[in-house]
Amino acid sequence: MFRRQLTAALVAFLLAGVAMVLLPRYGDTAGWRDTFSPALPPPTGPHDVGVRRMRLVDPDRRDPWRTDSDRTLMLDVRYPADAGPRPLAHYAVSAAMTEFGCLAWAPGAQRRLGLLPDEVNWMFRTHSHEWAPPARGPFPVLVGSPPPGVLRTAYTGVAEELASRGYVVVTVDHPFDAPVVDLYPTRRVIEPSDAVATVARVDADLTRIADIAYVTRTLTGLDPALSGALDARRVGLFGWTGADTAQRTRLAGLPGIAGIADITGVPGITGADTVPLLVVGGTPGAVQDGAGRRARRTTVTIPGASAPSLTDDGVVLAQIARRYPRTDPVVRREIGDAQPLAYRTVRRALAGFFDQQLGGAPVGTLVVEAGVTVDLVGR
16 A cells, blocks of 8 residues: 555656646746747836735625626735845745636637747736735725726736835726636636626626726725725726716716726727826827816827737737747737837826826826827816
8 A cells, every 4th residue: 555655656746747847937938948938017116016816705796797696806906015124035926817817818819929839928927026015005096997808917017017106006807807817716717608697888887887896995905914005095096997978977986086097098088077087098089178177187199009009918919029020910900019118108107197196296297208199188
């Protein structure tokens, strides 16, 4: 009996060793075939960045796609980190995507771009340290909601930049309205095909608003370790901010909301007239008379930018096109010709806008690079 157990243990050990040699070591792929690891630009703020994943369940709402279940969300929370006397390197650097998110998204991306299966490491390292202790706060909070069909991980680099500048940044996945949601820590995966009911777009948008509202209501209870690091009285929203003015007005009416930034690239976004609005995109919106407006609307236009170029996808795809030139035609169709200008502008515009609305910085014209235009309407 002992010999059989020992033999089984040795076989398992050898198989594990073979797997370690054959499988890619995500974030450290040197020497494994020719796998290329993209990289997000490092944050430019004075703070190190910590990250925590968490699942949030609203017991008072049933999921409209699965009415037998309570509405469940997945969050990433990034924040200014301070490990004190312990080296921050003690806390592992997070990957750009969860394992199941990578498996669901990368194969389709590879086929679309004409890549071979092992040419890109889709789980490259980021700049956030998992479960690192938070710095002494409180810091204002930003809640990021990706548009329909986009994962919360598309805002990883943006969230890292904002956290490094002194914000607690919560990015949200909306199950059934995202390609895939991996529910940590159980690793249950939710895909749109798992729905048992059909939900109209307007109802899906109202569910998104309710999701964001629930996140803002429960900020101080998300994690006891973060309760002293965040200031729930100073909150901003970015990413998807409603499909029309009425929805945006509902979001603007949530407690503590002091600014909203739409970075979905949808042209013609209008504000709620109650809180300042930032719109970043590749197409200028309609010029509106500012007379009588109670809140400012700032429009930042990046010629040649597309919606994906305003997320991490833009900067990652641009790197892939440089490494594998045969992918360049497809990449250009998807992200336009504005990289890396578009990504730099998004991060700079969000930081400048929220510094004004939540951080007490003087209100003024955002500093942008040549070719980018800024239009300000209202007071």
